[in-house]
Amino acid sequence: MKDPTAREPAADRLAALVFAKGPTCLGFDPRPEWAPPELRPKSSSIEHAAEAAVAYFDEVLEAASFAAAAVKIQAAFFERWLAPGFAAFVRCCRRARELGMFVVADVKRGDIGTTSEAYAEAYLSPVDGESPLADAVTVSPYLGSDGLNPFFAAARRHDGLVFTLVKTSNPSSKELQDLVVAGTTIAERVAAAVEAEAERTRAHFGYGSSGAVVGATHREELAHFRAAMPHAWLLLPGYGAQGAGPQDVVDAFDRRGLGALVAASRSLTYPWAGAGAPDAWRAALKTAARKMADELAALKPSAST
C-alpha cells in the first residue's frame, strides 16, 4: 500500500529541496551542556534533558532551516535518555517534517528478515495514522542483503530513501571496509548493492530510493564512490568540525548540483562548541548555516565541468 501522504519519490523530493536550498544537511546530536544558558535542561533528569533538546532543536530549525534542505537526527544522543529521549527523537523528526525539511533518521539499524522489516516500519512507514517519521534512514550492511532488502522494500512502498553505510570517514573504517577480495573492497561490494537498487528505482532526476553514506574526508575516495553509484544519493558526514571542507566534497555533485547531502553537526548546531554560546547565539546559528550554504553554492561551477 502506498502511503497516501507521500506525493513523489523521496529522491525527487530531495532534489527539489536541494535546488531550493542547497545540499546542506543540518546534523543534530543534542548536547544540552553546549546549549545557550536559557535553553539548558532544568535539572539533570532525563526528562528535562530530552525536553531541552526538543526546545533547542526548534530554535535551530527556526534559525538555520532557511539554508538547509535536510536534517539528520542522531538517535544515539536521544536514546541515552531512554524513553523520554526516544519520545524527543520522534518529536524532533515530526517537527522537521512539518516544516517541509527532508528528515534523515540517523539510526544505523540493521538486522534480518522480519526484524529489519520492523525497523523499516518504524522509520519509513506510516505508523498509527501518521505519516512516516522520516524521509530516509541510515542502515548498516554487515548482515548482507537479507538485512538491506526489507529496508529497500519499505522505501519503495512508502516513497522513502535508505542510506546504507558504504565507506565511513573514521580511521578504523579501513579494518573492514577497505579489505580487498578478488580485486574489490568490501565497501565497493556494498556500493554495488546500493547502486543496483538505486538504478532499479531511479526517479525523475535520475536518483533512486537507495543511497549511501560515504565519508567526506578523502576527495579521491569520494569521487570513486560517486562514479560507482551514479543513481544513488550520497550522504556525506564529516564536514566542518570533522575536518572536510568544500574542496573535499566537490566531486559528489552532478552538473545540476544534485546527488549529495553534506552533513555538519557541531559546526552548525553548536558553532561555539566548548567555548560557550554567545549572547547572540541565534545570529551565530544563522551565520554558520549561511556560511556553509555559501561554501557549497560556490562549488557549482566547478562541479559542472
Next chain:
Amino acid sequence: MKDPTAREPAADRLAALVFAKGPTCLGFDPRPEWAPPELRPKSSSIEHAAEAAVAYFDEVLEAASFAAAAVKIQAAFFERWLAPGFAAFVRCCRRARELGMFVVADVKRGDIGTTSEAYAEAYLSPVDGESPLADAVTVSPYLGSDGLNPFFAAARRHDGLVFTLVKTSNPSSKELQDLVVAGTTIAERVAAAVEAEAERTRAHFGYGSSGAVVGATHREELAHFRAAMPHAWLLLPGYGAQGAGPQDVVDAFDRRGLGALVAASRSLTYPWAGAGAPDAWRAALKTAARKMADELAALKPSAST
C-alpha cells in the same frame, strides 16, 4: 566510575545464572497478534500495542523464567510503535532485571566515537539514577574498532557485556562475513577483535566482557568460532523455529556447560505461533521452556568429552 549496583563482572553473573538455570535465552519479539485473546491490544493504537506487549512479557517471565538464564529483548519490534514502543522496551528490560535475569538488549547498534558512546550509555550505563537497562547489548562491527571500542569501554566500566555480530545464521551472511582476505574471513577478523577484548577482560570463570553473536545453524562453523574465541560468551540465535536443534549447539559449551546462551524466540514465547493460543497457554509456555532447557541439559555429557 563503577556502577555501584553491579557486584561482579557480567560474564560471572551470567555463568552463575547458567549454572542455576541452564543456557536458555528467552527471545522476546512482541507479536500482539499471536498473543492469547485476553492479552491482545485493546485497539490498533501503538499505545495499546505497547501496553499489551509489556503485559504479555510479564506472563512469559512468570511462566518461563524458571528455565532460562537470560532474556533477549528485540528492540525493533518495539521501535515500530515509536515512543510508546520504546518506553515499553525499557519497561520490559527493567522487569527482567528486577527478576534477576540476565538481560540482553538486542539492538544491534553501531556508530563511531561519541555516537557509539551515547548508545553504550543508553544500554550499559546507569542512567538517571537507575541501574543499567541491560546486562548486555548486541552491536554491529561494520565501522571497525572505532565503533566497537566505546561499547567495550562501557562494558568494562559498568560490568556489562557486549555481543558483537560475528557470523549470523541468515543465508546472505556469506555475502560479506564469509569473504576471505589473506586466508581469513571477515567474520574471523571480527572474531579476533572480540577475543582480544574477551581475553583482556576475562573474569573468574574465564570469560570476558566481550562476546559474539554466532548463528547456531551450522555445527562445524560454530565449533570453529568457539575455538577462535575461547574467552567469549557466545549468543546463539536460530534455535527452535529457525531450525537449529540441540546437536547444532553442542560444541558451543565448555566442560562446565558454560560459554554460550542459546536463544529461541517464537518457539518459547509464542509456541503455538500462527495456530492461535490454546486455552492453556500458560502451561504451553512452561512446557516449551522446560522442553528446551531439558534438551540443552541433556547435552552436558557430550560437551564434557
